[in-house]
Amino acid sequence: MSSQTSNPDAGPAHGPATLVSAWKSAQSRLKAAGIDSPAIDARLLLEAATGATRLEILTDPYRVLDEEPLARLEDYLTRRERREPVSRILGRKAFWKVMLSVTPDVLSPRADTETVVETALSAFPEAMGFSMLDMGTGSGAILLAILAERPAARGLGTDISEEALAVARDNAASLGLEARAAFLRTPWASGLADACFDLVVSNPPYIPTPDIAGLEPEVREHDPHLALDGGEDGLEAYRALAPEIARVLKPGAPFVLEIGFDQAAAVTAIMDEAGFEQLRTVRDLGDRDRVVTGLKPTGLG
Template sequence: MHEDATYKTALAIAARRLKSAGMAHGARDARHLMQHVSGLTAAELIRDEGDEIPARTRAAFFDLVERLAVGEPFEHLTGEAHFYGLDFRITKDTLIPRADSEVVVDEALARLPLGHPPSIADLGTGSGCLLAALLANHPGARGLGIERSKRAAEVAYSNMERLGLSDRAVIRCRSWEDWMGWDEVDLVISNPPYIASDVIPTLDASVRSFEPHSALDGGRDGLDAYRSIIDLAAAHMKPGAWLVFEIGFDQRAAVTALLDKAGFSAISCGQDHGQRDRVVSARR
């Protein structure tokens, strides 16, 4: 066996390629990609580093390494993302769940009523990560995910199934403008499109080129979705129910002003782990 054909050598080559692309954790990412394509655990990969790597595995591995080096998100390469202690299926049709959004789940969990099994609606559910995290951490809750993209809705449904939540979650493929159940839920949560249209071309290439623009583009000022949801909630939401939004780091004042003008109370804002404004909640 030639030394160049081992797992160890392939990992070294990949780490150099990713480092040259400016990736600070190239060696770690390379090992994770190797585990993904080979099916080996971390311990097995350490054990087998000196073994010959099958040609098909080597080719698949270097294909993923090159795609990662040119900016394709790691989660798209593996088809999975970790969020709030759960593993989600991810495709190019959904936003990648990010740790910054976990504070949105924290805020929503704190707003769920304790006197009865709560009902939740997630508007623009995407992968279903927010809804699934809430249901997984509140066993009595039931939820509805609204998603206008058929492909994204299919991903959300598959995630509810794989996480054992499909008996408490319903996914509907429709727009939130067509949803008629506002007065039936205790909490509405949403991570809507909130990037201003002219900002999208300036985003990191891994977002700009690979994530669905329909889940990013919030219109001229980034507030179109908030206006839509707040207007509908103000007209149809039952008194005492909560609205919980993920927001952009610079949108606190604008979103809270919209809620205040619409007559919501108990408006508050929370920050993510980077001390950036990330979540706004309000009571009808």
């Protein structure tokens, strides 16, 4: 047996670089740089740099790599060591069951936000038709993930960033959802008709302004602050959203809002004061408060 196959950690100094040696080397570098998920990030960057699939890395680990993909991987790793997120390096991010393009103009979607999607989907059977509004849609992540699961639904995403809306439109087209997803530049629900949606969702900015400086570099330096900054106490967006949701939501219909892990009581109080009922908090996979949801009363105009 050759030294190449007997030593999976063999690198350029011991022979040609292979998929497995490149993966292990990448993991070591990212771990040394303090990256939280070095194995996953190394695999994603290796796949992108080499064109290899996850299965191919496992079933053909000793495939020799040429200089071009190795140079590409080196560039990706250097950027990740500087705390640039994988989604920014690759320009795409998996969310729920869809793949989304992301740019510096939009928030990189996070697994925590899938709690919004899951909560919304639980309110509508698969074959049911309904209309939804996603306020502050960004990349379109929440809206498009829900529409992809509910083929009879249609939706509107609003945002004040034309650049973000361009990303959302591209994502809708890539997913074949452009016929059921529309996008509009407007603050929250400004200009929309009263009582016209069966569902309203939003992942608004909720980080208190003083806390932004202490965020991880991946967030602080690469996500648009417009999508992060929730004002001095982190609750400005919810105060603005509450009356807008009450206005555009149909009586008896639900809303679903993402919140910060320590904001459940405050956001619930804001929505209660706005007249909503059956308010409850939903926890994410990390067992943290992540969503406040409730209904517009049938008697609320």
